[in-house]
Amino acid sequence: MNIGQAAAASGVSAKMLRHYESIGLVPKAGRTEAGYRTYGEAEVHTLRFIKRARDLGLPIERIRLLVGLWRDERRPSAEVKRIAAEHVAELRTKIAELTGMCETLEHLAAACHGDHRPECPILRDLEGRNRTRRPKPAAADRRAADTAGGQATR
Amino acid sequence: MNIGQAAAASGVSAKMLRHYESIGLVPKAGRTEAGYRTYGEAEVHTLRFIKRARDLGLPIERIRLLVGLWRDERRPSAEVKRIAAEHVAELRTKIAELTGMCETLEHLAAACHGDHRPECPILRDLEGRNRTRRPKPAAADRRAADTAGGQATR
DNA sequence: GCTTGACCTTCCCACAGTGGGAAGCCCCAT
DNA sequence: ATGGGGCTTCCCACTGTGGGAAGGTCAAGC
Numbered sequence A, B: 001m002n003i004g005q006a007a008a009a010s011g012v013s014a015k016m017l018r019h020y021e022s023i024g025l026v027p028k029a030g031r032t033e034a035g036y037r038t039y040g041e042a043e044v045h046t047l048r049f050i051k052r053a054r055d056l057g058l059p060i061e062r063i064r065l066l067v068g069l070w071r072d073e074r075r076p077s078a079e080v081k082r083i084a085a086e087h088v089a090e091l092r093t094k095i096a097e098l099t100g101m102c103e104t105l106e107h108l109a110a111a112c113h114g115d116h117r118p119e120c121p122i123l124r125d126l127e128g129r130n131r132t133r134r135p136k137p138a139a140a141d142r143r144a145a146d147t148a149g150g151q152a153t154r
Numbered sequence C: 001g002c003t004t005g006a007c008c009t010t011c012c013c014a015c016a017g018t019g020g021g022a023a024g025c026c027c028c029a030t
Numbered sequence D: 001a002t003g004g005g006g007c008t009t010c011c012c013a014c015t016g017t018g019g020g021a022a023g024g025t026c027a028a029g030c
Helices: A003-010 A014-022 A041-055 A060-071 A077-111 A121-127 B003-010 B014-022 B041-055 B060-071 B077-111 B121-127
Strands: none
Touching (some): A003 A014, A003 A041, A041 A060, A041 B121, A060 A077, A077 A121, A077 B121, A121 B041, A121 B060, B003 B014, B003 B041, B014 B041, B060 B077
């Protein structure tokens, strides 16, 4: 198989395939005399593994670990489970974050009449006037916001 | 105010502030004779608007539109609402996607005994043997799939 | 054989957003 | 005047994926 066929067989694009090789996620493919990469069933098998892991949102570095464990006949399943659990935790965090954003925005949009008039609760909220709510749970970083209230003309 | 103070007052980092200026999201700041950027209340106000919009996950280009509408005293609120609705739709799509991944992975992890033995349903699934389930919703279309909440018993 | 078109090669660029850091100038307090 | 911290610009990194150019190759049609 050449790279195009391997790509079609695995679901990983040829472009990504070369990329994965370049970062060492998959070993360097063999080459024909003309320089074309060649792939066999084993390589495609690995690529499919990677593809599925990517479909689950696993980042490359974690996939690298998983592939290593996968190849290791004596791996402890606890290792695999730990990696999966870490990813689940991150997914949950992300989901919660997005859900919060989504709810806030839905709320604001629901309050907006959405017609030709300029009055708009969404803009009002973003502006800071009339903040309807907005708990803003994650990633606290706002510091010294009050200095704006003063002059600070230096 | 110099850039550091404006950053502290707005919650936008100085680095990002320069970046926003460079991409034209905010107008070029005034400069002192020495070349330092100067900011006033109005600029900080705008920056806070941008910060809040970013906190809601809005991408820069959409924020650009919102800022334009915000400045436009005669904007139709429908425009603002439309932009918000688009973003909500994208958030929902993303949430559904992540939720699917999360459920699959939780499922697999739950089936993994997680001890010293190499047997592992997670790897088995990724490998393609013994696919427990995995509907693979593929492309982003199913809105509000999160509310459906597929239970474990599929 | 020779042309043609599809495919391969490498290499660079782009995206979104944010941070890190270097080299060099500026400001203020000591 | 000196030192430390803030400012300036510029480049690089990250995550993953794609686009595209310039050039070599393979296979099929004539």
